[in-house]
Amino acid sequence: MAQPNSLTTPPPGADTQVVPGHVEHTEAHSGAFPPFETSGFLAQLVWLALAFGLLYYLMDKVALPRIRGILHDRAERLRTDLDKAQAMKTEADAAGVAYETSLRDAQNKARDIAQATRNELNAEAEAKRKALEGDLNAKLAASEATIRSRTEVAMGNVRAIAGETASAIVERLTGQVPDPASLNRALDATAAH
Amino acid sequence: MAVTIDPIHQFELKSLVPLGHIGHQQLAFTQSALYMFAAVGVAALITIVATSSRSIVPGRMQSLAEIFYEFIDDTLHQATGDGGKRFMPLVFSLFMFVLILNLFGMIPYAFAVTSHLIITFGLAALVISVVVGYGVYKHGTHFFGLFVPSGVPKVLLAILVPIEVISFISRPISLSVRLFANMLAGHIAMKIFAFFVVQLLLAGAWSVLSPLPLFLTIALTALEFLVAALQAYVFATLTAIYLNDALHPGH
Known part of the structure; x- marks a missing residue:
């Protein structure tokens, strides 16, 4: 079934009569190894030049500028979005700091007000306490003065009572009334103890 | 009946619209040309089409276009620095063209355009002529300092300059042959292993072994998808590296 004579051009029709099923193969093998068959080179080069030229033109004029544009737009978009996000973050941070500051201010103010109120109340209480104390001290002094005067009066009365008692005792014992001068002397000596 | 193995048939050019001859050259709109224009369409x-809405939040297809763009932009920037921006359309077009054509080749019954040496050589020649053209336009004769390593004794230059010239000339050859050979070999290997499955199935008791080449074919198919993408990437990366020589000649 091999066709060793296929390279030498057989008379047309000879193969067809011998092996009718191999017409196509006979024609196919009529030349050299197809990639080295030089008779088609010119046409292939021309078609290659046309096809590749068309491809180059399309890529150069339409496709690549468009893809470059798309990629550039996307990069630009990403950049602006990131910038925007960064700006927003800065803003949020600033707002956070402002909040912290105002919170601290408010706390300080509250503490000041509390302190002031406490001081005021303390001063008021102190004043009241002092007034009350003064009052009480005055009353105490008055009471002491009263006590002292009463004691003095009472002590005066004690001397009179002692004198009378002593003269009565002496009169009973001796039968005569002691003279008031010696009685007074005796009383003074006793009181001096 | 014996089934003959024919892994080469898939690489034949088929004329869809014959356009006549110029001497030995046959002019025709072939399926290869059709696939190339289809690749441009894809x-x-x-x-x-997918980027026409220019949405800030991309859909799947727009996302794909953006990924390709950023990938090639990164590759080009790493290889050439800031000066390479003007070559973005060239490298991007080469990458998309080779990638889509390679992947077209993975569709069953489809034709792999990049398995034809003349196509890959055409692309490589374009790259090298841009490198030489831009290098001479930008740096004048200084561009040829590329072939003269600095800080080397004059005696050694006699050996080194020819080596540098040969390595530069071999660039378009290696660039084109690498892609062509990868695609050709991969498709032949897939075809042969797939064919073993059929042959073993027809070989009586041996048919119990037929799952082995089947698994190999599946593995090879996965590998070929990888190769298809990788070769497109390699082609674009090497283009960027060669362009760097045009932008910054001199060692």
Whole structure:
């Protein structure tokens, strides 16, 4: 079934009569190894030049500028979005700091007000306490003065009572009334103890 | 009946619209040309139709276009620095063209355009002529300092300059042959292993072994998808590296 004579051009029709099923193969093998068959080179080069030229033109004029544009737009978009996000973050941070500051201010103010109120109340209480104390001290002094005067009066009365008692005792014992001068002397000596 | 193995048939050019001859050259609109224009259409679908809404939040296809763009932009920037921006359309077009054509080749019954040496050589020649053209335009004769390593004794230059020239000339050859050979070999290997499955199935008791080449074919198919993408990437990266020589000649 091999066709060793296929390279030498057989008379047309000879193969067809011998092996009718191999017409196509006979024609196919009529030349050299197809990639080295030089008779088609010119046409292939021309078609290659046309096809590749068309491809180059399309890529150069339409496709690549468009893809470059798309990629550039996307990069630009990403950049602006990131910038925007960064700006927003800065803003949020600033707002956070402002909040912290105002919170601290408010706390300080509250503490000041509390302190002031406490001081005021303390001063008021102190004043009241002092007034009350003064009052009480005055009353105490008055009471002491009263006590002292009463004691003095009472002590005066004690001397009179002692004198009378002593003269009565002496009169009973001796039968005569002691003279008031010696009685007074005796009383003074006793009181001096 | 014996089934003959024919892994080469898939690479034949088929004339869809014959356009006559110029001497030995046959002019025709072939299926290869059709696939090339289809690749341009798919590239336009991904990068132009899918991006027409220009949405800030991309859909799947627009996302794909953006990923390709950023990937090639990164590759080019790493290889050439800031000066390479002007070559973005060239490298991007080459990458998309080769990638889509390679992947077209993975569709069953489809034709792998990049398995033809003349196509890959055409692309490599374009790259090298841009490198030389831009290098001479930008740096004048200083561009040829590329072939003269600095700080080397004059005696050694006699040896080094020819080596540098040969390595530069071999660039378009290696660039084109690498892609062509990868695609050709991969497709032949897939075809042969797939064919073993059929042959073993027809070989009586041996048919119990037929799952082995089947698994190999599946593994090879996965590998070929990887190769298809990788070769497109390699082609674009090497283009960027060669362009760097045009931008910054001199060692």
